[in-house]
Amino acid sequence: MAYVISDDCIACGTCIDECPVGAISEGDKYSINPDMCTECGTCADVCPSEAISQG
Numbered sequence: 765m766a767y768v769i770s771d772d773c774i775a776c777g778t779c780i781d782e783c784p785v786g787a788i789s790e791g792d793k794y795s796i797n798p799d800m801c802t803e804c805g806t807c808a809d810v811c812p813s814e815a816i817s818q819g
């Protein structure tokens with residue numbers, strides 16, 4: 765299962781530079797493209813809001 769970003773996202777931008785495959789997109793709330801996510805977990809580790817988890 766790809767990782768997903770919850771409503772706890774504060775759009776800080778921390779995760780977007782960490783994703784090795786560029787699967788994260790900006791927005792009011794950031795989102796992860798499930799077709800690109802390799803489930804590495806890097807984004808979940810860096811999110812200060814703990815808004816990212818495996819969906």
Ligand code: SF4
Nearest residue numbers: 783801802804805807
């Ligand atoms: Fe990118 Fe890894 Fe997060 Fe998937 S789990 S969105 S590949 S950083």
